[in-house]
Amino acid sequence: MSELLHRIAQILxxxxxxxRRDRWARFRLIVPPIVQVxxxxxxxxxxxxxxxxxxxxxxxxxxxxxxxASFEDSSRFKVVRVxxxxxxAEGTIDRSQAAIALVIHPGFAQLLRKGQSAxxxxxxxxxxxNSALIALGYADAIVSTFSQAYQSDFLYRTQPASAAGRVxxxxxxxxxxxxxxxxxxxxxPGVIATLTLVMVVNLTAFAIVREREVGxxxxxxxxxxxxxxxxxxxxxxxxxxxxxxxxxxxxxxxxWFEVPFRGNPLVLLLGTIVYLLSTLAVGLAISTLCRTQQQxxxxxxxxxxxxxxxxxxxxxxxxxxxxxxxxxxxxxVRYFLVIIRATFLKGVGLEILWPxxxxxxxxxxxxxxxxxxxxxxxxx
Amino acid sequence: xxxxxxxxxAIKEVLQVWRDPRSLMMAxxxxxxxxxxxxxxxxxxxxxxxxxxxxxEASPDSIDLLKHFQASRYFHLVANLGSERQIADAxxxxxxxxxxxxxxxxxxxxxxTRHASVQAIVDAxxxxxxxxxTAYARAVVQGYANDVQADLAxxxxxxxxxxxxxxxxxxxxxxxxxxxxxxxxxxxxxxxxLVGAQLTSLTISREWERGTMExxxxxxxxxxxxxxxxxxxxxxxxxxxxxxxxxxxxxxFAVPFRGAFATLLFTTxxxxxxxxxxxxxxxxxxxxxxxxxxxxxxxxxxxISLLSGYAFPIDQMPAAIQAxxxxxxxxxxxxxxxxxxxxxxxxxxxxxxxxxxxxxxxxVALLAARAFRRQLA
Numbered sequence: 040m041s042e043l044l045h046r047i048a049q050i051l052x053x054x055x056x057x058x059r060r061d062r063w064a065r066f067r068l069i070v071p072p073i074v075q076v077x078x079x080x081x082x083x084x085x086x087x088x089x090x091x092x093x094x095x096x097x098x099x100x101x102x103x104x105x106x107x108a109s110f111e112d113s114s115r116f117k118v119v120r121v122x123x124x125x126x127x128a129e130g131t132i133d134r135s136q137a138a139i140a141l142v143i144h145p146g147f148a149q150l151l152r153k154g155q156s157a158x159x160x161x162x163x164x165x166x167x168x169n170s171a172l173i174a175l176g177y178a179d180a181i182v183s184t185f186s187q188a189y190q191s192d193f194l195y196r197t198q199p200a201s202a203a204g205r206v207x208x209x210x211x212x213x214x215x216x217x218x219x220x221x222x223x224x225x226x227x228p229g230v231i232a233t234l235t236l237v238m239v240v241n242l243t244a245f246a247i248v249r250e251r252e253v254g255x256x257x258x259x260x261x262x263x264x265x266x267x268x269x270x271x272x273x274x275x276x277x278x279x280x281x282x283x284x285x286x287x288x289x290x291x292x293x294x295w296f297e298v299p300f301r302g303n304p305l306v307l308l309l310g311t312i313v314y315l316l317s318t319l320a321v322g323l324a325i326s327t328l329c330r331t332q333q334q335x336x337x338x339x340x341x342x343x344x345x346x347x348x349x350x351x352x353x354x355x356x357x358x359x360x361x362x363x364x365x366x367x368x369x370x371x372v373r374y375f376l377v378i379i380r381a382t383f384l385k386g387v388g389l390e391i392l393w394p395x396x397x398x399x400x401x402x403x404x405x406x407x408x409x410x411x412x413x414x415x416x417x418x419x
Numbered sequence: 420x421x422x423x424x425x426x427x428x429a430i431k432e433v434l435q436v437w438r439d440p441r442s443l444m445m446a447x448x449x450x451x452x453x454x455x456x457x458x459x460x461x462x463x464x465x466x467x468x469x470x471x472x473x474x475x476e477a478s479p480d481s482i483d484l485l486k487h488f489q490a491s492r493y494f495h496l497v498a499n500l501g502s503e504r505q506i507a508d509a510x511x512x513x514x515x516x517x518x519x520x521x522x523x524x525x526x527x528x529x530x531x532t533r534h535a536s537v538q539a540i541v542d543a544x545x546x547x548x549x550x551x552x553t554a555y556a557r558a559v560v561q562g563y564a565n566d567v568q569a570d571l572a573x574x575x576x577x578x579x580x581x582x583x584x585x586x587x588x589x590x591x592x593x594x595x596x597x598x599x600x601x602x603x604x605x606x607x608x609x610x611x612x613l614v615g616a617q618l619t620s621l622t623i624s625r626e627w628e629r630g631t632m633e634x635x636x637x638x639x640x641x642x643x644x645x646x647x648x649x650x651x652x653x654x655x656x657x658x659x660x661x662x663x664x665x666x667x668x669x670x671x672f673a674v675p676f677r678g679a680f681a682t683l684l685f686t687t688x689x690x691x692x693x694x695x696x697x698x699x700x701x702x703x704x705x706x707x708x709x710x711x712x713x714x715x716x717x718x719x720x721x722x723i724s725l726l727s728g729y730a731f732p733i734d735q736m737p738a739a740i741q742a743x744x745x746x747x748x749x750x751x752x753x754x755x756x757x758x759x760x761x762x763x764x765x766x767x768x769x770x771x772x773x774x775x776x777x778x779x780x781x782x783v784a785l786l787a788a789r790a791f792r793r794q795l796a
Contacts, residue, residue, distance in 0.1 A: 071717065074721075075721060078721065078725055078726070078740070079725065081736060081737055081739075081740045082725045082726055082731060082736050082740050083725060083731050084731060084732075084735050084736070085463070085546070085547035085550075085731070085732075085735075086546070086550075086735060087732075087735065088735065089734075091734070106584070132591060133762075134768070135758075151583060151584075156582055156583065156584070156585045157583065157584055157585065158584075158585050158586075158587055159584050159585070159586055159587070160587050160588075160589070161586060161587065161588040161589070162588075162589050162591060163588060163589070163590045163591065164591055164592055165590040165591055165592050165593035165594060165596050166592045166593055166601060166757055166761050166762070167601050167732055168463070168464070168593050168596040168597055168598045168600065168601045169463045169547070169598055169601070170732050170735075171590065171593070171596055172551065172554070172596050173550055173551065173554070175554075175588060175590075176550070176551075176553075176554030176557070178586070178588075179554070179557070179558075179586065180557070182584050182586050183561070183582075183584075185583075185584065186582050186583040186584040187583075189583045189584075190582070190583045193583070205533065205564075205568055205582070206529060206533045206534075206564050206567045206568040206571060207533065207534050207535075207564060208529070208534075208535050208536065208537065208560050208561075208563065208564040208567075209534070209535075209536035209537075209560075210536070210537060210538075210539050210553070210556055210557045210560045211536050211537065211538045211539065212538075212539045212541060212553045212556070212557075213538060213539065213540045213541065214541050214543035214546075214549050214553070215510060215540055215541065215542055215543055216542065216543050216544050217543035217544060217546055217549070218543070220543055220546040220549060220550055221546060222546050222547070224544075224546070225544060225545055225546050225547075245709075332708075332709045333441070333621075333708055333709060333712070334441060336709060336712055336713065336716075337441050337444070337445055340449075340716075341452070344452070344453070344456070345452075345456055348456045348457060348460045348461070349456075349460060353730070354460060354461050354462060354463060355462075355463070355465065355545060355547075355548055357465065357467070357468075357469075357548075358462040358463065358464055358465055358466075359459060359460055359462060360459050363459050363460060377513070380544050381511075381544075384544045385511055385544065387511050391511050391512055
């Protein structure tokens with residue numbers, strides 16, 4: 040046993056020495072993770088603020104101005120242009136100068152004062168469907184608030200006896216775990232899973248293929264080191280790299296971006312350890328399929344890219360077609376993302392997350408045994 | 420510059436790609452894989468949100484409201500819960516994303532004051548889904564309120580009081596607000612940038628690594644001829660890839676195409692020149708194949724998927740990041756693609772991004788030629 044550990048330790052030392060000498064590798068280890076977290080933290084957002092808005096008020100009444108003012112007061116809309124004709128207003132949408140246009144036709148106030156329904160026309164550039172949908176929702180909320188206030192005031196003035204008025208049912212929304220609906224809280228913790236995937240798979244696959252390409256793999260195999268010991272010695276350094284990556288991103292996320300960490304760090308650590316098993320196994324499996332580093336690079340892409348897209352990192356799994364949703368169950372990243380987001384935002388523990396951990400363990404264990412078997416075969 | 424020398428280099432390059440099955444696979448399989456994965460996988464539209472109900476009243480009114488949720492295609496009622504605690508548990512376990520809580524005095528409040536409220540607890544870990552779910556829930560509740568109102572008016576034999584303001588919204592360019600129409604044109608840019616930079620990033624470093632560079636240099640070929648000859652075959656591959664992507668977009672995903680094919684061909688060629696130029700530049704600068712292709716990957720995937728505006732709207736980013744997007748070549752092409760596909764814009768309307776791509780192409784070609792000369796010196 041001690042001999043086994045000794046031999047693994049020797050491979051480990053050799054790997055760490057190689058890593059220390061390779062300045063380029065150190066650059067790749069430190070710079071991309073930090074750049075990625077920062078860019079994701081700042082650039083990845085589906086929130087909608089300050090929608091560029093054109094207003095066309097052909098009524099020029101107190102009421103129409105009040106309605107426009109309620110849009111101006113909202114942080115969701117930003118009036119960038121006051122149009123004078125319908126053509127002018129439509130042109131701003133055509134030329135992408137504004138994403139939304141509010142058109143109030145003549146006679147707006149007159150209809151309101153008679154207690155009738157007054158039309159408000161809203162033109163939307165639907166090119167970005169997601170932002171358009173959200174902006175329409177906000178516009179809807181502003182208009183119905185205005186409408187209700189006007190109506191109750193109107194009824195109170197005209198028929199105080201039956202002031203009950205229209206039936207209004209308010210929806211009191213309570214966003215849990217991310218009360219201000221901040222996209223950053225969704226994306227930054229997610230980077231932990233995707234970045235570790237890319238880095239660890241890449242490093243593991245390359246480390247072994249390099250030995251094969253340079254011919255040192257044969258040299259090592261004639262020493263008393265057994266395949267299993269070689270694999271352990273080769274993968275443990277990247278396991279440590281993975282742990283370091285997770286810690287770096289967690290620190291940047293909580294300290295710099297102030298994403299709350301409500302759960303138990305030990306649960307995240309446990310999830311990370313099990314997850315790294317899968318990523319190391321994928322890297323090892325790729326190394327058995329390739330003879331040259333160039334091949335490893337291309338093969339890498341074919342593995343990592345689908346794992347990334349199917350993980351639910353930025354696009355909800357529930358919106359995918361059924362066949363694709365089934366495929367996501369094979370993706371370890373999927374489960375790790377659930378664990379990460381639950382420990383960061385929900386603060387729940389193993390009592391909730393055990394199915395994800397078990398799934399990760401099963402996938403990781405299965406992949407690892409397949410990879411080790413293949414690796415032994417690829418030596419013959 | 421001699422056409423004969425350029426074509427000699429081009430033929431050599433074609434043979435090399437043809438004999439390397441992995442390069443061919445990269446060139447033809449990656450577009451197919453990416454279009455399928457992203458075309459189906461990148462979708463922000465939500466439907467059938469798993470929803471729980473906690474009906475504290477269980478009156479005909481509250482049951483009717485829940486029926487309105489059931490009838491909406493956006494919600495899927497998965498459970499009726501009996502307490503607040505069960506809601507927390509269901510949301511924690513991911514059984515539902517939304518919980519509707521109807522208070523015990525719901526119908527009494529409507530009868531007495533005509534004003535009531537229901538609570539929507541939404542799992543906001545995914546903030547975008549949460550925002551959309553809340554907006555849809557509000558619409559369902561509004562629809563229910565209108566029904567109650569109509570009912571009441573009928574019973575009291577009054578004319579129903581109309582809402583003060585009637586919104587009439589008209590959506591342009593992507594009338595059904597289908598996120599696929601918005602994402603897929605951008606995916607074309609993503610695929611072309613990725614494949615183009617990958618393929619060309621190897622072309623010069625391969626010569627260095629195999630020692631054939633000295634051989635090439637001893638021939639009368641000039642650096643410019645070498646560059647053009649080397650890039651021509653990849654340009655052809657790029658156009659084939661663009662055709663594959665377009666085929667998927669139009670026939671499989673049925674994205675509307677309202678512009679002119681000529682505009683698309685022209686702008687795509689321009690973008691390909693930029694992309695191939697970047698790959699060539701990297702390959703000249705980085706003498707190892709693996710280093711060059713890794714840099715090409717790092718220099719394309721992240722900036723393009725995050726900063727091109729293909730999914731994440733640029734106008735919502737902080738100013739410093741917005742400034743950064745101007746150096747991302749795909750930003751211009753994504754703008755052009757979305758405009759050609761959905762708005763049917765022509766060259767005249769797109770002069771600004773087209774000019775930007777032209778400047779980009781010129782700068783990259785210049786840098787590549789200069790870097791090559793310096794490497795030789």
